[in-house]
Amino acid sequence: MIKILNYNELSYDEIFARFEPTSSVEDVVSDIIKTVRANGDKALFDYTARFDKAQLTALQVTKEEIEEAGSIVEPKFIDILERAAKNIRKFHEAQKRQSLIINDEDGIVTGQKIIPVDRAGLYVPGGTAAYPSTVLMDAIPAKIAGVKEVVMVTPPSADGKVNPAILAAASVAGIDKIFKVGGAQAIAALAYGTESVPKVDKIVGPGNAFVAEAKKQVFGTVSIDMIAGPSEILVVADEKSNPRYVAADLLSQAEHDKNASAVLVTDSMALAQAVSEELEKQIPLLDRAEIARASIDNNGKIIVADNLNVVVDIANEIAPEHLELCVDNPFDWLDKIRHAGSIFMGRNCPEALGDYFAGPNHTLPTSGTAKFSSPLSVDDFVKKTQYTYYTADALKRVAEDVAFFARKEGLTGHAKSAVIRTRPEDEA
Amino acid sequence: MIKILNYNELSYDEIFARFEPTSSVEDVVSDIIKTVRANGDKALFDYTARFDKAQLTALQVTKEEIEEAGSIVEPKFIDILERAAKNIRKFHEAQKRQSLIINDEDGIVTGQKIIPVDRAGLYVPGGTAAYPSTVLMDAIPAKIAGVKEVVMVTPPSADGKVNPAILAAASVAGIDKIFKVGGAQAIAALAYGTESVPKVDKIVGPGNAFVAEAKKQVFGTVSIDMIAGPSEILVVADEKSNPRYVAADLLSQAEHDKNASAVLVTDSMALAQAVSEELEKQIPLLDRAEIARASIDNNGKIIVADNLNVVVDIANEIAPEHLELCVDNPFDWLDKIRHAGSIFMGRNCPEALGDYFAGPNHTLPTSGTAKFSSPLSVDDFVKKTQYTYYTADALKRVAEDVAFFARKEGLTGHAKSAVIRTRPEDEA
Numbered sequence: 141m142i143k144i145l146n147y148n149e150l151s152y153d154e155i156f157a158r159f160e161p162t163s164s165v166e167d168v169v170s171d172i173i174k175t176v177r178a179n180g181d182k183a184l185f186d187y188t189a190r191f192d193k194a195q196l197t198a199l200q201v202t203k204e205e206i207e208e209a210g211s212i213v214e215p216k217f218i219d220i221l222e223r224a225a226k227n228i229r230k231f232h233e234a235q236k237r238q239s240l241i242i243n244d245e246d247g248i249v250t251g252q253k254i255i256p257v258d259r260a261g262l263y264v265p266g267g268t269a270a271y272p273s274t275v276l277m278d279a280i281p282a283k284i285a286g287v288k289e290v291v292m293v294t295p296p297s298a299d300g301k302v303n304p305a306i307l308a309a310a311s312v313a314g315i316d317k318i319f320k321v322g323g324a325q326a327i328a329a330l331a332y333g334t335e336s337v338p339k340v341d342k343i344v345g346p347g348n349a350f351v352a353e354a355k356k357q358v359f360g361t362v363s364i365d366m367i368a369g370p371s372e373i374l375v376v377a378d379e380k381s382n383p384r385y386v387a388a389d390l391l392s393q394a395e396h397d398k399n400a401s402a403v404l405v406t407d408s409m410a411l412a413q414a415v416s417e418e419l420e421k422q423i424p425l426l427d428r429a430e431i432a433r434a435s436i437d438n439n440g441k442i443i444v445a446d447n448l449n450v451v452v453d454i455a456n457e458i459a460p461e462h463l464e465l466c467v468d469n470p471f472d473w474l475d476k477i478r479h480a481g482s483i484f485m486g487r488n489c490p491e492a493l494g495d496y497f498a499g500p501n502h503t504l505p506t507s508g509t510a511k512f513s514s515p516l517s518v519d520d521f522v523k524k525t526q527y528t529y530y531t532a533d534a535l536k537r538v539a540e541d542v543a544f545f546a547r548k549e550g551l552t553g554h555a556k557s558a559v560i561r562t563r564p565e566d567e568a
Numbered sequence: 569m570i571k572i573l574n575y576n577e578l579s580y581d582e583i584f585a586r587f588e589p590t591s592s593v594e595d596v597v598s599d600i601i602k603t604v605r606a607n608g609d610k611a612l613f614d615y616t617a618r619f620d621k622a623q624l625t626a627l628q629v630t631k632e633e634i635e636e637a638g639s640i641v642e643p644k645f646i647d648i649l650e651r652a653a654k655n656i657r658k659f660h661e662a663q664k665r666q667s668l669i670i671n672d673e674d675g676i677v678t679g680q681k682i683i684p685v686d687r688a689g690l691y692v693p694g695g696t697a698a699y700p701s702t703v704l705m706d707a708i709p710a711k712i713a714g715v716k717e718v719v720m721v722t723p724p725s726a727d728g729k730v731n732p733a734i735l736a737a738a739s740v741a742g743i744d745k746i747f748k749v750g751g752a753q754a755i756a757a758l759a760y761g762t763e764s765v766p767k768v769d770k771i772v773g774p775g776n777a778f779v780a781e782a783k784k785q786v787f788g789t790v791s792i793d794m795i796a797g798p799s800e801i802l803v804v805a806d807e808k809s810n811p812r813y814v815a816a817d818l819l820s821q822a823e824h825d826k827n828a829s830a831v832l833v834t835d836s837m838a839l840a841q842a843v844s845e846e847l848e849k850q851i852p853l854l855d856r857a858e859i860a861r862a863s864i865d866n867n868g869k870i871i872v873a874d875n876l877n878v879v880v881d882i883a884n885e886i887a888p889e890h891l892e893l894c895v896d897n898p899f900d901w902l903d904k905i906r907h908a909g910s911i912f913m914g915r916n917c918p919e920a921l922g923d924y925f926a927g928p929n930h931t932l933p934t935s936g937t938a939k940f941s942s943p944l945s946v947d948d949f950v951k952k953t954q955y956t957y958y959t960a961d962a963l964k965r966v967a968e969d970v971a972f973f974a975r976k977e978g979l980t981g982h983a984k985s986a987v988i989r990t991r992p993e994d995e996a
């Protein structure tokens with residue numbers, strides 16, 4: 141049963157404390173990474189035999205395997221994948237940025253160019269956490285950014301095959317190469333390269349504790365998206381909200397993971413009680429009822445506060461991954477939301493719409509990191525470079541100032557490089 | 569003496585291998601962080617007494633101290649700081665992004681908002697590495713991003729005072745609060761907050777091995793800019809280049825640090841030899857001759873390649889922090905440069921111009937991370953949030969597809985949250 145709590149009677153930690161993952165896999169992961177760096181493909185074959193029970197003869201998924209997957213998956217699903225991809229493309233196309241140039245002073249040009257990374261790697265979990273939607277969400281922004289080669293890694297099942305729905309999504313997303321390797325060994329391969337797997341510049345995608353730790357350990361050698369924590373939803377709902385809808389939305393996160401957290405914050409005790417009852421009705425109907433039950437009982441919360449302004453303050457402090465605004469005029473409240481990964485506006489916008497279809501990304505900052513992190517976007521697959529151009533005359537106007545500043549920092553070499561071009565040779 | 573090397577005779581590692589820092593301070597740093605989390609200000613006073621030999625009674629720099637610094641620093645320097653700040657502001661203003669909205673389908677609105685982080689922390693080293701230019705470069709983008717509170721931390725000298733040039737730069741940059749604390753303890757204070765030092769969302773700024781390790785350890789709790797390696801310059805120069813200028817520019821990085829690397833890549837053996845001779849003439853004239861000597865002798869390189877196209881390929885593979893293009897028509901080459909932190913174009917653009925004055929940022933990706941990282945910018949101090957709005961009719965058009973996709977992933981709770989609003993109650 142979900143806990144109903146009165147905001148005014150709660151301590152800070154009772155409201156805001158979160159699941160803190162403890163990693164005990166650092167050493168295992170660092171061994172795996174070392175072994176992959178040293179032994180390349182051989183290590184990948186060995187680990188795949190050991191962890192995935194698959195005896196592979198080649199790591200890369202062939203064209204034939206991809207075509208076969210396309211014929212297994214029902215056409216209706218391919219059609220939905222393509223329409224979802226269209227919405228995701230439209231949203232992410234709008235994120236593309238222009239390079240900039242400033243040239244409003246005689247003889248001076250400065251600017252910033254946006255350049256895609258050369259190669260990106262996408263981790264896709266296997267087993268029950270193999271989500272074709274994540275393939276679309278992670279690969280499409282990379283392709284729109286202009287990344288020349290998008291590489292996917294995913295663990296095979298024991299028969300050496302990859303989930304056909306994943307391969308179908310990879311085709312729709314336009315992924316260039318797919319390798320049958322998972323776990324920390326896959327992350328190591330992407331970070332350092334092996335005979336088969338090319339080294340990438342950016343690694344994205346969710347994974348288990350080994351994958352998360354491996355991403356952490358290779359961070360710096362490559363760029364990573366984020367270390368994602370358990371899924372979270374926070375529903376802001378007023379008294380007019382339909383408790384059936386609110387309960388269904390809470391459960392759509394709770395069913396992900398026993399550590400997932402589903403929180404309702406409301407100004408209505410009546411709604412709180414009705415949602416609590418609805419949860420009890422709906423949980424048993426879910427395929428993943430056991431997971432949802434654990435999540436709701438352990439991490440679920442309904443916080444009742446005095447009014448919607450307080451409710452929104454609580455939401456900002458929690459900075460949830462997903463935030464629903466179940467109110468009449470959600471755009472009136474949008475400006476007040478400072479910290480949330482993705483916001484679902486109004487009474488007809490279940491978070492699941494965003495997981496699959498609406499277009500905004502579903503790879504989102506968790507654990508309160510929405511205070512400083514962003515949803516995955518085209519920006520993750522580009523980097524900026526700056527440039528500066530001065531003519532000889534333009535340099536002359538400022539060289540002595542630059543040298544003065546440099547000497548103030550004790551850097552006479554910097555000073556000299558500025559004035560050597562503008563002073564007579566014997567004075568520079 | 570710098571090494572002159574023929575590109576065609578070199579192995580990959582001889583060209584591209586870089587300084588690899590080894591950290592042996594993890595345990596010390598994690599102890600410091602734990603102690604600051606447990607003891608707050610008391611720990612900061614203790615560590616400052618121990619490491620900086622300063623007995624403080626208050627951590628925050630007072631208004632009086634800032635005013636005193638303003639009266640110590642010569643007016644000419646304040647004037648230069650202000651003109652530099654003007655250029656830095658102009659460049660970074662151009663980086664500001666608009667929020668976006670997409671509303672081209674009936675009843676559907678999606679969008680992305682750009683929101684500044686609530687609070688940013690800026691680390692400024694003390695001693696000889698106390699650079700007022702870095703105060704401007706790190707604080708101005710935060711203020712332009714709209715960060716409400718920008719907090720600076722910097723270690724005091726043994727008399728409990730902060731370098732007046734640093735305080736003057738902090739005033740020009742508009743920093744809101746300054747605290748006398750350095751090292752890993754300062755990073756811990758910014759990441760977790762103490763009685764005096766507010767917890768921030770983003771920490772930026774350079775520092776020694778302890779600071780770098782502390783930033784690494786608090787990464788995730790807060791956002792950090794980057795773990796910077798030693799300074800680097802790569803000069804691309806043709807045969808027409810003036811060897812005096814090229815040598816001076818190489819030394820402007822070499823003087824930073826014994827581990828700094830200064831590399832010339834050219835198609836002219838004559839230039840290579842002339843620059844080598846010039847380096848020998850200019851090194852002894854530097855205040856920091858000993859450092860520059862070590863950097864040039866140990867890490868300096870002149871690589872001679874067959875032609876400028878090969879030269880540019882080498883530059884891209886090295887992906888240097890600073891890249892100079894000492895050629896006649898640098899804009900002809902700009903598009904070929906894919907990986908560099910900051911590019912200095914033409915014969916009149918010493919890198920020092922960018923360190924202090926031109927406007928582009930001087931906090932740049934090192935160690936080849938320009939392949940996937942960017943110069944510090946306004947983007948570092950904002951995050952994005954997405955939003956999605958569907959009317960009841962718009963939801964109805966897609967709810968069954970969303971549910972189909974969700975069930976394909978085994979997530980019946982997701983499916984239900986989509987259809988509960990559109991199907992009759994007994995079928996949802």
